[in-house]
Amino acid sequence: MPETTRRRFLSAGLGLAGIGALAACSAGTPANNSTGSTAPPPPSRPAPSPTRGQRVVAATLTPGQTKIDLGRVTATTWAYNGSLPGPLLRATAGDFLRVRIQNQLPASTSIHWHGIRLHNGADGVPGITQPPIEPGAAYLYEFVAPDPGTYFFHPHSGVQLDRGLYAPLIIDDPREPGGYDAEWIVVLDDWTDGVGQSPDAILAAFRAENGSVGTGMNHDMSGMSGGMQHGGTTSPLGDAGDVVYPHYVLNGRVSTAPSTLSGKPGQRVRIRFINAGADTIFKVALGGHTMRVTHSDGFPVRPVDTPALYIAMGERYDVTVRLADGVFPLVARAEGKTGGALAVVRTGAGAPPTPATPVPELDRQALLGTTLQAADEAKLPEQSPDRSLDVQLNGQMKPYAWGINGKKFGEDTPLLVTAGQRLRMRMSNMTMMSHPMHIHGHTWSLPGSGGLRKDTVLIPPMQTIEADLQADNPGAWAYHCHNIYHAEIGMMTTLRYS
Numbered sequence: 437m438p439e440t441t442r443r444r445f446l447s448a449g450l451g452l453a454g455i456g457a458l459a460a461c462s463a464g465t466p467a468n469n470s471t472g473s474t475a476p477p478p479p480s481r482p483a484p485s486p487t488r489g490q491r492v493v494a495a496t497l498t499p500g501q502t503k504i505d506l507g508r509v510t511a512t513t514w515a516y517n518g519s520l521p522g523p524l525l526r527a528t529a530g531d532f533l534r535v536r537i538q539n540q541l542p543a544s545t546s547i548h549w550h551g552i553r554l555h556n557g558a559d560g561v562p563g564i565t566q567p568p569i570e571p572g573a574a575y576l577y578e579f580v581a582p583d584p585g586t587y588f589f590h591p592h593s594g595v596q597l598d599r600g601l602y603a604p605l606i607i608d609d610p611r612e613p614g615g616y617d618a619e620w621i622v623v624l625d626d627w628t629d630g631v632g633q634s635p636d637a638i639l640a641a642f643r644a645e646n647g648s649v650g651t652g653m654n655h656d657m658s659g660m661s662g663g664m665q666h667g668g669t670t671s672p673l674g675d676a677g678d679v680v681y682p683h684y685v686l687n688g689r690v691s692t693a694p695s696t697l698s699g700k701p702g703q704r705v706r707i708r709f710i711n712a713g714a715d716t717i718f719k720v721a722l723g724g725h726t727m728r729v730t731h732s733d734g735f736p737v738r739p740v741d742t743p744a745l746y747i748a749m750g751e752r753y754d755v756t757v758r759l760a761d762g763v764f765p766l767v768a769r770a771e772g773k774t775g776g777a778l779a780v781v782r783t784g785a786g787a788p789p790t791p792a793t794p795v796p797e798l799d800r801q802a803l804l805g806t807t808l809q810a811a812d813e814a815k816l817p818e819q820s821p822d823r824s825l826d827v828q829l830n831g832q833m834k835p836y837a838w839g840i841n842g843k844k845f846g847e848d849t850p851l852l853v854t855a856g857q858r859l860r861m862r863m864s865n866m867t868m869m870s871h872p873m874h875i876h877g878h879t880w881s882l883p884g885s886g887g888l889r890k891d892t893v894l895i896p897p898m899q900t901i902e903a904d905l906q907a908d909n910p911g912a913w914a915y916h917c918h919n920i921y922h923a924e925i926g927m928m929t930t931l932r933y934s
């Protein structure tokens with residue numbers, strides 16, 4: 437067992453009183469554990485510990501069952517520290533993060549720091565980088581966050597993300613150019629837990645269909661009727677998600693009881709959007725305003741003005757807006773589905789918008805992330821690929837099955853690369869649905885999008901997108917669709933190198 441994971445294998449049953457002991461353990465007391473064949477390749481880097489002068493940002497997260505007021509709707513769900521979204525975790529690029537988990541859930545869990553290029557041992561994927569954190573157990577994540585930007589964290593355990601287990605993670609730029617007066621963090625989510633079917637029941641029904649993946653193109657049209665079930669509209673992104681949600685929430689509030697974001701007319705506000713949904717692409721707009729998109733998945737882009745923006749599951753976008761005078765709807769419409777999430781933006785007098793308030797910006801052309809280009813300072817150094825891998829996304833809604841290269845996770849063949857190589861992944865979507873594909877531990881550079889940096893890229897039906905990465909962070913890295921039901925059913929594999 438490599439040192440980096442060994443020191444994290446802390447025994448189950450450690451109560452709250454054990455936190456002090458936990459800290460002591462983390463100083464490097466070895467514990468002998470073996471994970472057998474699922475053990476990751478040995479990371480070639482030693483486990484990090486804070487260097488002299490490095491700032492340490494410490495936090496404690498307690499995932500547990502709790503009752504959440506979504507506004508006019510109350511749901512018993514699972515959340516971090518009893519709040520929805522969970523508590524904001526914020527640090528500056530280069531800081532050392534030390535996060536203690538105290539699992540009070542009735543199930544084992546884990547935390548993945550989505551988008552952060554951290555060392556493999558802290559990546560939070562049970563069976564690949566760590567053992568599950570059992571109920572009642574404590575666990576310690578320690579890592580350095582190298583890149584500024586908008587991120588979030590969530591469990592990598594079953595479909596727990598589709599409960600209330602998610603929270604924003606903001607890494608500030610020590611050289612932030614600023615240029616804005618205020619900041620709003622906007623977390624979007626599709627909601628069923630404690631109101632409609634539970635995520636586990638939804639997954640069980642999908643599993644019961646017992647579909648197989650197959651290879652090549654799938655022109656199966658049953659998904660179309662699936663879209664109709666939602667009473668939804670047709671979308672350029674293909675079939676809508678697979679799940680019907682009773683609600684969509686913005687910062688934990690349903691659209692009939694929205695939260696208010698206040699500002700002053702003329703102020704420039706940076707909005708950090710995070711899509712924490714499990715099965716929903718959102719189309720977002722701020723009524724009466726144009727948004728200037730400045731960052732995608734944490735990294736700066738050449739700024740583009742747009743009336744509306746698509747945000748897929750796992751994606752983040754930063755935009756700036758210059759606030760007008762009055763009251764405006766900030767809307768996130770569930771693409772291809774019925775309904776959406778809402779917040780009220782208030783800078784002056786006026787009646788608040790309702791979910792029925794028309795938002796003409798939503799009828800305009802929405803920006804798709806892959807049309808953006810990297811800002812010069814975000815580009816990877818120019819290099820032609822040393823290796824190319826073809827990755828096919830396969831599957832269909834009826835009978836429910838999703839996979840990669842014709843295989844479900846578990847039967848998959850890992851993607852291999854050699855340390856130091858520039859890898860090109862050519863991802864071809866052979867299905868009738870869009871898939872937001874996510875890579876752990878790396879940020880791709882998209883050659884078809886002017887070097888745009890992304891860790892989550894939406895691939896529309898029947899399209900191919902190339903994504904390059906620099907193999908400079910050895911380990912076993914999950915690579916999967918961020919539709920959490922697709923991932924759990926099998927649209928997942930790993931990228932491995934040592």
Ligand code: C2O
Pocket residue numbers: 548550590592750874876914916918
């Ligand atoms: Cu946000 Cu592997 O996930």
Ligand code: CU
Pocket residue numbers: 838870871872917918919922923927
């Ligand atoms: Cu998918």
